[in-house]
Amino acid sequence: MGLLADRQSQLLIDGKLVAGGAGTFPTINPATEEVLGTAADADADDMGRAIEAARRAFDETDWSTNTEFRVRCIRQLRDVLSRHVEELREITVAEVGAPVMLTSAAQLEGPIADLSFCADTAESYQWRTDAGVAMPMGIKTHRTIAREAIGVVAAITPWNFPHQINLAKLGPALAAGNTVVLKPAPDTPWCAAAVGQLIAEETDIPPGVVNIVTSSDHNVGALLSKDPRVDMISFTGSTATGRAVMADGSTTLKKVFLELGGKSAFLVLDDADLAGACSVSAFTASMHAGQGCAITTRLVVPRARYDEAVEAAAVTMGSLKPGDPTDPGTVCGPLISARQRDRVQGYLDSAAADGGKFACGGGRPADRDTGFFIEPTVIAGLDNSAKVAREEIFGPVLTVIAHDGDDDAIRIANDSPYGLSGTVFSADPDRAARAAARLRVGTVNVNGGVWYSADMPFGGYKQSGIGREMGLAGFEEYLEIKAIATAVN
Structure with a gap:
């Protein structure tokens, strides 16, 4: 089956490709102003189901702890995207208006190849560090530092380099053991939805681990920042919207990664x-x-x-x-x-x-x-x-x-x-x-x-953002640090 049959896309929620509760909305070719087709238009209930699926996949499966399986799934996704690269290229040029010359680099092929870095990093990463034995407060103690997935990650992305930014969030977040709800920009829904279709139909990524929710309503995306079931927001976009994301996330003290504007x-x-x-x-x-x-x-x-x-x-x-x-x-x-x-x-x-x-x-x-x-x-x-x-x-x-x-x-x-x-x-x-x-x-x-x-961190100072994407620093954005102290008899 080809990508986006009948020139329409679907949501990916809990491993299934489904219609949007609010119907559909058009996606436009910016070079011709022609309607390319339609995308599933999610409503608040769709987003709620996506969050619940991600929460359940994190809490009730071994995705976060089975590193070998995650690495295999990420490499599988890389290979699947590579096999469909010409279809993805056609979608990207038409929907984003990206010059085709850029699709061999950061608009498409580069981000697909970068998934290798995510898999390799997870495979070789030192998830537990032995901090040795010490005598804090006179108690002989063996200390261990463990690094673990944060939980449910909400990825909110813009339209200018959709594959690069979508995969720069999905790759390290999944490699680190998180589950993800991706809300792409309404200007470029097909780029994300096509990846969702391939995940559902051609990979072993379990239901709920990746959910992709397209919507014409920015308020649907804003639900991610406020929902207590979401543990982290990874946002790329304007500084003004980044401030709103940070404010909404503060109600539940989520971790917030922001990659914002520049001059x-x-x-x-x-x-x-x-x-x-x-x-x-x-x-x-x-x-x-x-x-x-x-x-x-x-x-x-x-x-x-x-x-x-x-x-x-x-x-x-x-x-x-x-x-x-x-x-x-x-x-x-x-x-x-x-x-x-x-x-x-x-x-x-x-x-x-x-x-x-x-x-x-x-x-x-x-x-x-x-x-x-x-x-x-x-x-x-x-x-x-x-x-x-x-x-x-x-x-x-x-x-x-x-x-x-x-x-x-x-x-x-x-x-x-x-x-x-x-x-x-x-x-x-x-x-x-x-x-x-x-x-x-x-x-x-x-x-x-x-x-x-792929191995270099990207991010900004001042109002250009908080945290780093890509590189080891970008991978570690999606981890928590746990100190374990065991008494030694």
Whole structure:
């Protein structure tokens, strides 16, 4: 049976593929504005059943303690997803508007391969540590430190990189022994539902261990943060929504992991190859229409070469025309929705009102009557106090800001409520390393290095989040620590 038969998806609850209590809702191709099909629309009762199934699977089965079985299931899931990768690719390009070139990396194939790291980590992990014998309070005691699954994990995910974020939560949470309720974004329900279908039909993952609940109603997802049967929330999305998740979770003192927004800076020091660095910055800001939380959207350049930097960025960005995501040459596809396109346009209008100039772009492409496209845009003439330099736009927009030396460049980069990522370019590796060390961010790219990898932790400082995803640190987010003290006779 193929994926999403009759162009509709179902919920995965307690091992069964079922319809949604609220009916269905459409999923839209953002490049064409055509309705692709429908997704199951869950209601509060559906979510309640999903939570109960996850709770029961954790409490009443050996999933949390049978590491060998979990490892086998995760590798099996990796292999199943790999076998269906072309079907998943077609769904991803159509529903997300992701350029097909990105599906061989972080949009699809990379996250599938990353499941290997989760399985390998669980297989080799030291679940119990012998802390030796001591005499606390004069009592001879043998101490053991045990690491155990937290319990039921609620994973709430966004639409921009659905497979990467869904699997970066499912993989380590399951490997650590938890059960999961996944609530994906309503803009991209099929990407998650297709994974759910494959779990139900082609893996040995037991009923209730993974539940996938799609819904057009954000309030259905909010139930996860408040329900006492849920032990942890793992949320990726906007900072504003993250605050609400944290507040709701506080009523039952859940553990909360948050990966939130960013307004990352790309620092070009005065000894760098200016044209080359600015071209890299412009290309990065245009990929997937700028819809990435860690994309560097502030280009901070030497004041004496400001006009040259603006021109170099505009040459590259202006050449990256918004295009059909099915075209292998497309770098900048559509935004996810009309709502998001209008939001980005609002930021562009605010830049113009603040006195900014568009070195390229500035609005919708004249040659595209359909699709949620915005031209890759370079904004010049504003400083770091401008709205477009302070707030996350989530579109193909790069604001060029002048600096007066290394200290000033670092000050500008750190003058942000966010602290997710950053980039430094310098001809002097030691100078670049010193600048990178002073950035208050969770990830730094130095002279083109790549931090994205299954074994590297990802997360931010300040209002960019709490905790880390991926790597050993991301695996351990899903564990509790228990101290066991046994009297020795």
